[in-house]
Amino acid sequence: MASSDNSLKHNSSDVGWEFAVLADPTNPDKLKCKFCMKVVSGGIYRMKQHIANIKGNISSCSMCTEEAKAKCKAAIEEAKSKKQNKTRHELEKREEVYITPIDEEDYEDVEVGGSRKRPRVRGPMDRFTSSINHQASLGVSIDKSLNASKKLN
Template sequence: MNNPSTDTPPPPPLKRNSNDVGWEYGLLCDPRVPEKVRCRLCGKEFSGGVYGMKEHIGHLNGNVSACPMSSKEDQEKCKNSIMEAKEKKNKKRKHEEAIRAEVNINKNSNVEELEKELGPLKAPHFQVWARVDTSYSVSVKEPLLNEEKQRTKEKLKALEEEWDREGCSVMTNSWTDMKRRSIMNLCVNSRGGTCFLSSKDASKDSHTGEYIFNYIDKCIEDLEAEKVVQVVTDNATNKVAAANLLKEKRPRVFWTGCAAHTMDLMLEGISKLHGFAKVIEQAKAVTIFVYAHHTTL
């Protein structure tokens, strides 16, 4: 006999809180996977979201198979919805192009003509902007860039003097940008603050321990080894291998695992324990449900 206190009723069907006609025919299969939908008519499950559902119901060739249960009325409704969305998108694009054409300024016009047309906008910051965006741009950009370069050099000089007196730490991390490129960064930290040192695109390279060690070791050479007190990385296996190579070549330099990454790994391990995993999954489901139905709150 089933225990009523432990039996959990099946969750109700999930539907996006949206006026899109596609949701008349589709349901979310899983609140954690918003692109995975199920057809109400034939029961087929597929990825593609509400747009794919309308293709499915409307018998439109392309990404999904046609629904064998949709009526002519259903098909026309979904086809019209897709066509209306495309027309709306085209109108918006044409409107934006018209606006850009209206405000297009002849880049060959000089600053005096531009100021005459715009009348009272005589503030110094506006005049700098005008000169940057007209034929006089080079005469303004170059001094501004040189001024910023000099200011950066002065700040860097103060940090370098501190590195000579007290030493510094080299910090490395890697991340992936929106174009799926793997970027590696090196920074130098001391009491005066953190300074960016270098960055490289390592997309085509294998991130072995030796590869990372060579990258860090060259940085230490450039800074002068006697200034470097420690190297800070995350706790990935390849970083640990790089640390072992570093200890062999430079035993006076400490390797330190990133405290934030260490805590992240600890929390990840805790989250996988049975007592916590179930609660976390439930919390995720609630969060996704709220985001999917936020207009009603």
């Protein structure tokens, strides 16, 4: 029995692993609550929400201890505050950077001679195709429609 328990434990220092084991050793996102034996999909974060009785993503664990509930709630709050502090720090760094605006007057307008059309680049498939002469094809279709209308009359 001890060897099967070791295979279901996860090598992590996360608080949530004190209260959960892997339900399926091949799928690390399926966990089983040690209190109510509920199988949870979604990883250790969702398991901590289950134990901390945070509603929204999962049902609450009715059999967990107050100590477990407090530990999981504290771990979730700590992660949220770390994320907020990181975001705040990044915003402060961005505000410190000052980019000078570019004055349009400092630059001279330079006109480049030549056509504005992009040069036609031929690719490897162009060897197998030929260009269509639109004028000739329009003339042929007009002639066909005139001949067809003459035959009807």
